[in-house]
Amino acid sequence: MTATAVHPTESTQPTSRAGELTDEGSTLRHAIALAKRSLIKTWRTPEALVDVTLQPVIFILMFTYIFGGAIAGGSQHEYLQFLLPGVLGQTVAMAGIALGVNLNTDIEKGVFDRFRSLPISRSAPLVGAVLADVVRYLILFVMCLGTGLIVGFHVGTNPLAVLAALGISVAFALCFCWISVWVGMIARTSGAVQGIMFLLVLPLSFVSNAFVPTATMPSWLAQVADVNPISHLVGTVRGLMVGGPVASNLLWTLGWMAVLLLVFVPLALRAYRRRA
């Protein structure tokens, strides 16, 4: 079900009826209105937040107490220092999955048909959904750090650096989740979105420096892990929260973010336009 012709650009003809706003800045305004819609839905179904609340807690506890002893030469505390930014990186990638699943469901239910029949920018519904996800990533960061602090994680830097870690994590998440948006547009069912994204995110988050130093991997695998965007995000966050050099990892992370946006935003928008 694809339409081959390209849609014409949106009209910018101003409207002047009483009680109406002009089209100026309307895409952002529409996206915010649609983000509010997503947030209302999240608020009504708090169980949909498990992936950013319980999941990081369970991962931190499991990895620390099950693998911690074996991995970091017996010191669970030392492993926790290493692990926490890793779990953050992994759960950031996983938290984006829900977005694609929800968008796919919305399209299936016909809610997006209504949006598509309105004189709004075609990107507004997608951008709105992504904006609403900011709240989920903030919760995720707070849960990760909170759990870590309770079980003995020690911030080796300063509050400003932790804020920077929060900023880069959320920013990365907002870029990474466009993969999920794209998959949400092209997959036939929401179940398929979930399946495809897990197949992508699980290897991506394990073949990285999130849980073990890449130096312990066979060299070919280490090479893969070293270019992995998750590795660079985790490296950046480690530097900002535990201490150590940040610049190189940060540049790599920013580079990856740009690539993710440049590749997956157009793909997602195109798939959205074509989905009938």
Place this chain on the structure above:
Amino acid sequence: MTYAFRAEGLTKRFGTTQALDSIELAAEHGTVLGVLGPNGAGKTTAVRILATLLQADSGRAQVNGYDVTRDAAKVRRSIGLTGQYASVDEDLTGTQNLVLIGQLLNLRSAAARARAAELLEWFDLTDAAGRMAKTYSGGMRRRLDLAASLVGRPAVVFLDEPTTGLDPAKREDMWGVVRQLVDDGSTVLLTTQYLDEADALADEISVIDHGRVIAHDTPDGLKRVIGGQRIRVRPSDLGRLDEVRAILGQIAGASPEESARHQLTVPVDDESALAATVDRLTESGISVTELSFHLPSLDEVFMSLTGRPTETTKEAA
């Protein structure tokens, strides 16, 4: 002549299915066009193209004077769309659903709220305004969906099978809304599977099948072709079917056809035929399990127009 919407030679193919095969649909301002056809005839595909949700493979379509491809944004300012399946957001309340649409139509917050309240009142949903749409009954959901498509006071309203699945009382309510819309100056495209619905609401009816128009006329004109009211009888004693056949034949002056097993249907000229039928059946002491007086069903319309029944098993397009 200026049309509120007009589709000329639209074609659309999905894989091997020819959903639309050079379809022509048009309505003048302030009128209702009924598009009558079975599932899979192409009704929804045609509506989606007119509503800019889908691009045709070839052909042209205009809505409110704007080309659906070149001026899609202007078309979207002119239309309201109510899908075959209610497309309100179930996790939002009635008010939130309508306010969101208002905001997306660039209404200021206060104006969006006022319009939402006005529509909820009109559609008798004020009491349910603060409840999530998922708690609504089927009829309430349809009304909210229709309300959502009217927030922007559209000049052209597309109603894709708005009453499918509704009970008769709710259908009548929906019909009232459609009439009100037209009184207010809107033009309506209504797709339906029921001739009685098209007959009750439409100024003109296009009967479509396999993506093409097979008949286009006023309701009266169409009924002249396919016959008006029909009487259908199913005797409880199946052995007396032939007696019933004879009685109906005499009253109608035409030989009844067996529209289903042990069920006879015959077109009649006026309502007195019903009383006559009841009298004759009573006189003869024939009891019935079914006796009805109705406009032709979609199957009967298609039988009259094409000489074959509809293929309702095909996937809806």
